[in-house]
Amino acid sequence: MKNNPTQQDYELIRKINKGDTSAFRQLVYIYKDVSLSLASSIIKDSSIAEDVVQDVFIKVYHKLDTFSFKSSFATWLYRIVVNTCYNQLKKQKQNVSLKVIEDTTIIISEEKNILSKADQKKYINLALQKLRPDESLLLRLFYLCELSIREIEEITGFKPSKIKVDLHRGRENIHFQLKRLLGNDLKHLL
Amino acid sequence: MKEEELKKIMSKSTIETSDDFVNTLMNTIEVDQEIKSTSFLWSFKPILITCSVLILTITFILFKFLNHSNILLNVLTKIPKIPVFVVVTLLLLFYINSIIKLNEYRSTKTRFDNKFQ
Numbered sequence: 001m002k003n004n005p006t007q008q009d010y011e012l013i014r015k016i017n018k019g020d021t022s023a024f025r026q027l028v029y030i031y032k033d034v035s036l037s038l039a040s041s042i043i044k045d046s047s048i049a050e051d052v053v054q055d056v057f058i059k060v061y062h063k064l065d066t067f068s069f070k071s072s073f074a075t076w077l078y079r080i081v082v083n084t085c086y087n088q089l090k091k092q093k094q095n096v097s098l099k100v101i102e103d104t105t106i107i108i109s110e111e112k113n114i115l116s117k118a119d120q121k122k123y124i125n126l127a128l129q130k131l132r133p134d135e136s137l138l139l140r141l142f143y144l145c146e147l148s149i150r151e152i153e154e155i156t157g158f159k160p161s162k163i164k165v166d167l168h169r170g171r172e173n174i175h176f177q178l179k180r181l182l183g184n185d186l187k188h189l190l
Numbered sequence: 191m192k193e194e195e196l197k198k199i200m201s202k203s204t205i206e207t208s209d210d211f212v213n214t215l216m217n218t219i220e221v222d223q224e225i226k227s228t229s230f231l232w233s234f235k236p237i238l239i240t241c242s243v244l245i246l247t248i249t250f251i252l253f254k255f256l257n258h259s260n261i262l263l264n265v266l267t268k269i270p271k272i273p274v275f276v277v278v279t280l281l282l283l284f285y286i287n288s289i290i291k292l293n294e295y296r297s298t299k300t301r302f303d304n305k306f307q
Binding site: 021024025028029032033034036037040046049050053054057058061062117120121124125128139140143144171174175178189 | 191196197198199200201202203204205206207208211212214215216218219220222
């Protein structure tokens with residue numbers, strides 16, 4: 001999923017700035033799932049992450065007239081998502097959400113012989129939830145959004161050295177977590 | 191794990207939003223816009239500017255020009271000062287009342303939002 005600056009985004013933004021709310025609906029449809037995925041990397045509770053993404057899109061709607069067409073909309077949006085999520089993370093304690101993750105692991109572990117697409121997604125997201133927020137966020141930005149190190153630096157504000165180190169750790173840790181969750185069934189994901 | 195394998199795995203990590211996500215979002219935005227347009231009419235700045243301009247203009251006319259024998263302003267000398275003063279005072283009170291109402295509405299809304307967050 002490559003989210004380069006596209007003419008389509010710019011067209012939609014121009015329409016929104018003229019008061020076309022249906023164009024905003026279209027823009028939300030394009031970016032809502034990736035935004036939620038990024039938010040879930042930081043805020044491990046997906047329902048809280050969804051609320052945060054709602055807030056982000058409301059913020060984006062009101063601030064869209066300040067968007068400069070020099071940069072990619074995706075980068076701009078993801079930076080807001082990441083900043084809002086880290087601010088939210090500071091406010092909340094993670095104890096409750098971690099408990100929920102443990103429970104889900106047990107339920108899915110019993111059914112791991114059947115690996116439908118939905119199950120694959122569940123296992124992958126469970127593995128990502130076990131990683132540190134920075135690691136899972138960077139893995140998603142790099143592999144899911146296919147962004148460059150420079151773009152990730154722009155979004156997160158992390159130094160390139162930290163990005164590279166965390167990506168390396170993230171790769172190792174996700175492999176470890178998937179291996180732990182699926183054992184030999186890991187090959188079904190590929 | 192190879193880069194390509196990880197890329198393939200990560201491509202499956204997209205989390206989908208709930209079905210009513212977009213509708214809830216658009217409803218919230220519409221409500222926000224309605225509140226914004228309503229509050230703009232009664233927001234503090236326009237009221238303050240209107241009041242200031244109105245009071246300054248009337249005061250200027252009443253106390254600067256009315257004693258001069260200007261032909262163009264002769265008609266203004268016939269306007270009684272007390273009714274004008276009463277009208278201005280009533281307008282001022284009306285605007286103050288609106289500001290208080292607006293602040294009351296905002297604080298109630300904030301309390302409501304905080305309660306259900």
